[in-house]
Amino acid sequence: MSKLVLYGVDISPPVRACLLTLRALNLSYEYIEVDLFSFEHRTEEFHKKNPQQTVPVLDDNGTFIWDSHAICCYLVDKYGKNDELYPKDxxxxxxxxxxxxxxxxxxxxxxxxxxxxxxxxxxxxxxxxxxxxxxxxxxxxxxxxxxxxxxxxxxxxxxxxxxxxxxxxxxxxxxxxxxxxxxxxxxxxxxxxxxxxxxxxxxxxxxxxxxxxxxxxxx
Ligand SMILES: N[C@@H](CCC(=O)N[C@@H](CS)C(=O)NCC(=O)O)C(=O)O
Missing domain, CATH: 1.20.1050.10 (Glutathione S-transferase Yfyf (Class Pi); Chain A, domain 2)
Structure with a gap:
């Protein structure tokens, strides 16, 4: 199983949607807080992860996925034990x-x-x-x-x-x-x-x- 890292801040609704999905799937992950108010997400380093410079961003073993909706879909498709949270039908x-x-x-x-x-x-x-x-x-x-x-x-x-x-x-x-x-x-x-x-x-x-x-x- 690859290492999952979520970049986010807990006041953010889209970040919380991803956290809910990670927890529902019982996945282990690292959570890295991004200080939006110090414009940490506007740095060159973060730009490489997400050129749109928003959180959440998921790092799955070096591949970066952003937009909470895309992240939630991906997590269930890749790691869900079944498709209940995001049906395949x-x-x-x-x-x-x-x-x-x-x-x-x-x-x-x-x-x-x-x-x-x-x-x-x-x-x-x-x-x-x-x-x-x-x-x-x-x-x-x-x-x-x-x-x-x-x-x-x-x-x-x-x-x-x-x-x-x-x-x-x-x-x-x-x-x-x-x-x-x-x-x-x-x-x-x-x-x-x-x-x-x-x-x-x-x-x-x-x-x-x-x-x-x-x-x-x-x-
Ligand atoms: N559609 C995006 C929205 C992401 C978004 O707007 N995130 C906000 C935090 S709630 C953000 O990163 N704001 C920083 C900025 O726009 O500079 C998603 O669902 O991930």
Whole structure:
């Protein structure tokens, strides 16, 4: 078995999605913290690992893979004892992929579009439209969940890890009202029962929310 190294920071939702996958697969890995605030990821050395200069990055024996969604898919395909977390069946996989791309584009990006300008340029005035995009994300997620236990039905997949790592972080910019979004609240409650979820997700979520709490004015 090759050596896995994950580069990341625990406030990052995509990093936490990868950590959830690594833990669900019971894989051993080294975790290397990257100090985004000292621009460690903008160095030439990190650029060689990921020219996009984002975390997470997975180093599997000298091959570098980035984008959390690609990493999670790869980990299950290569190291999963079965395909439950990322089904091989073409149709089932297409549906899981749909939720992964939803997370990448419609759930995480609205959050990133508010948090990154704050972290790097101290932008605290946020156009209402940006906040509306976060709300749209919540609404779609609530709708997708419907009466299912997980985002793709009754079986937990990596799409749950990716969407949950993001959704649990969204309250940093917009409170998740459990009355308006009861399916999301119940689903997150279900995932919280995973023995490693508190350690690899919620600790980082709390730090992230604390860093962004009361920082924004919406105009
Ligand atoms: N789609 C990417 C997003 C990665 C991303 O935006 N990561 C953030 C941390 S949450 C980052 O590295 N930000 C540093 C920067 O953009 O300078 C993924 O899922 O991995």
């Amino acid at each position: 073409v149709l089932k996989r297409a549906l899981v992929n749909q939720r992964l791309y939803f997370d990448a584009s419609a759930l995480f990006m609205p959050l990133r579009n508010i948090s990154v300008p704050y972290f790097y340029h101290n932008v605290t005035e946020v156009p209402q439209e940006k906040l509306n995009n976060v709300k749209e994300g919540y609404k779609h997620l609530e709708n997708f969940l419907g009466d299912n236990k997980y985002v793709n039905g009754d079986i937990m997949t990596i799409a749950d890890f990716c969407c949950a790592a993001t959704a649990s972080s969204l309250p940093a910019v917009l409170k998740m009202d459990p009355v308006e979004f009861p399916k999301i609240a119940a689903w997150l409650g279900r995932l919280e029962k995973l023995p490693y979820y508190e350690e690899v997700n919620n600790v980082g979520v709390r730090k992230y929310i604390e860093m962004l709490k009361d920082k924004f004015t919406y105009v």
